[in-house]
Amino acid sequence: MTGQLTFDEIDDELPLHRATFVVVDLETTGGSSRQDTVTEIGAVKVRGGEVLGEFGTLVDPGREIPPMVVSITGITQAMVHGAPRFDSVLPAFLEFARDAVLVAHNAPFDVGFLRAECERLGVAWPKPAVLCTAKLARRVLGKDETPNHKLGTLARVLHARTTPVHRALDDARATVDVLHALLERLGPLGVRTVPELLEHLPDVTPQQRRNRGLADPLPHAPGVYLFRGPNEEVLYVGTASDLQRRVRQYFTAGERRARVKEMAGLAQRVDHVECAHPLEAEVRELRLLGAHQPRYNRRSKFPKRTWWVVLTEEAFPRLSIVRTARDGALGPFRSRTAAAAAVEALHAGGSLRRCTERIPARDQRGRPCALHELGRCAAPCAGLQGVEEYAPEVISVREVISGSPRWEPGGLLDRLRAELGRFSAEERFEDAAAARDRLAELVRALDRAQRWAALAAVPELVAARPDGSGGWQLAVVRHGRLAAAGNARRGVPPMPVVDALQAAAETVVPEPGPLRGAPADEVRVVHRWLTTGGTRLVRCAQPWSEPAGSAASWREWLERAAKARAPYPAAD
Structure with a gap:
């Protein structure tokens, strides 16, 4: 048996018997990749009809498994107790599936969960070629051969050696048998290579097939590619470790995004920029996205559309949300909503004023508002607080934003944690959960901002x-x-x-x-x-040093908060 060829090394003529397939199945707490989580993963790696390895484990979903799901899968809360979380399972699976064609029955479901978990954990999705056995079965089997295309039905019709039982590894084994049976049917039809297999699925449009040759001039090198339309406009920008291989995937059934398939059909040419390594490719992609704002890209097209939280320059500074960064600002935030949440958290931990009028240093003539009666504001507008008495709150906010080494326990973040502890002691669990989430989001924003600012200062x-x-x-x-x-x-x-x-x-x-x-x-x-x-x-x-105070000292608390089984992390 020859060694496995990686997808960076293969050409368009990779025969099916030399291709490596990883067949995967997931069990989850529900059907939404954005709201539900994985409870079990199973995968089988095969090549040339031979099983090369298996991967399987229960996964702690970090939440209750609905009774209906328990009745279907048989996976109970007791079974996943002590199982690893998916953030530790995912890297091992991605390594197991590296350079293989990813196969699943109803692939949009399983691959959708994997992509969502990668996004949540900040892991780059490797963009493998994907094959859906359900779609392949609809293409290969006639209505007289099978009443439907469910995995259990196909396993019975195609005489699979394993019966699917809604458990991940068993279902993956059954899908392997279904895959092999379907591939045998494709032999007489002239489908003998991986590209031919992917193109055989009905999701490939005639326009995609027609444009497949656009990838031929591209090199097998890392870089950035630009799809251009009929008027030389840039339709789409992306990066690749192998330009030719990645661009060719846009013209196969592995591409499932309707908008991108439309783009691949409209394209007249694919330009490219070779790069020294992946970092250069990522940066060039971001700059090209900002320059061309391609209509088929969804992210990073508007690099200047960010929000910042600043302290106003006046006698009694207040927090304000602005579009232009200035020294001492907190950010960047991708949306005004996220910036507003940070402002709310900073207000909850201190007593900065929330009103928007400009208050002079002397001769204040306002009337105290309701926040003064609630103990949330000392009413500088009414002369009940002077500039000197107000200054410590301003200093506290400035230091927590900057990560000042002078930060000491008892500051703004500690006050927010004390509030969380008070809510939990009073059994106000919903308030405690809201306080926890507010504090966690603020700490993440501060930690990110302080790390990035430290790098930008060099x-x-x-x-x-x-x-x-x-x-x-x-x-x-x-x-x-x-x-x-x-x-x-x-x-x-x-x-x-x-x-x-x-x-x-x-x-x-x-x-x-x-x-x-x-x-x-x-x-x-x-x-x-x-x-x-x-x-x-x-x-x-x-x-180049990152601040050890403020948010940096809260990273351990964040980890415990993320792993806590209770509805809120315990206060220290």
Whole structure:
């Protein structure tokens, strides 16, 4: 048996008997990938009719399993007690399924859950080729052969060795037998390669088939691709570790998004930009999205559409939501709603005024509002609080936003946690849950903002990441932006390459604001690359350090909150 070919190495003529398939089945708490979670995963890896391995485990869903689901699957709360959470199972499964064609019966359901979990956990979806045995069965079997295309029916009609019983591994084994039986039917029809198999499904439009040749000129290299329409307009932008392989997938049944299938049919040409490594590809994609705003892309098209929370510049500062960043701002937030939630949390932990009128430093003539009667405001508008008495609250908010090392216990975040503890002690569980969620979202926003701001403050740093082949991927970062990217292949001295990259790197002029003018999405991908994958710092113009106070000291609390079985995390 030859070694497995990765999808980065194969060509369009990979025969079915040499292709690796991973057949997966999930059991869940319900049918919504956005609201429900996984209770069991089972997968079988096969090639050439031979089983190469199996993967299966129960999963703790972190919530109650509905009685109706228990009656169908037989998976009870006791069975998943002590089982791993899906955040620890998912990386192992993705490694198990790496470089394989992903197969499932009713694939949109199973793959939808996997994609949603990747998104929730911040894990990049590997974009495998996907085959749905339910759709394949509708294409291969006539109405006289099977009354329906349910897995149990197909297993019986096609004489599967395993009977599906709504348990993940057994159902995956049954799907393997169904897959092999269907593939045998396709042999006489001339379907002998993986691309031919994917194109055989009815979801491939004639326009997609016609345009498949658009991928032929592209190289087998990492980079960014741009689909162009009849008027040379950019329809869609994406990244790939193998440009030709990825673009070719848009013209197969593996592409299930209706809008993207429409785009693939409209395209007249595919341009590309080769990149040194995936970080450069991600950054170039973000910049091209912002420049062209392609109508078929849904994300990151408007990098400037962010929101910030700031303290106003007046005698009695208040919190305000603005579109333009300034020094000392909290953010960025993708929506005004998210920014408003942060403002509400900051207000809940202190007594900053909420009114919007400008209050002079002296001769206040207002009347106290209802918040004063509730103890939420000291009424500076009515002269009941002076500038000096008001200042400590302003300082507290500024320090918690900046992550000041002068932060001490008893500050704003501790007051919010104390409120949570009071609600739980009074058995006000709904209020406790709301307070927990409010505090957790604020801590996440602060932690993210402080990490990104610390990176953007560094004028220049050079980093290197192992490329897996004995060489290095190199990046020059200036104020959070990627200024240059390159490679030092195995056997090439890396430092001369570093010197050349620094000399040719883009000049970055910092602007006001925590991110020094860098787009939030670019800072996000650069920060992730720098802090994962064994990346090492080569040079740094000044020490790059993230604040240890404020949100950073709450990461352990966040982890416990996420894992807590109670409706709210216990207060310390």
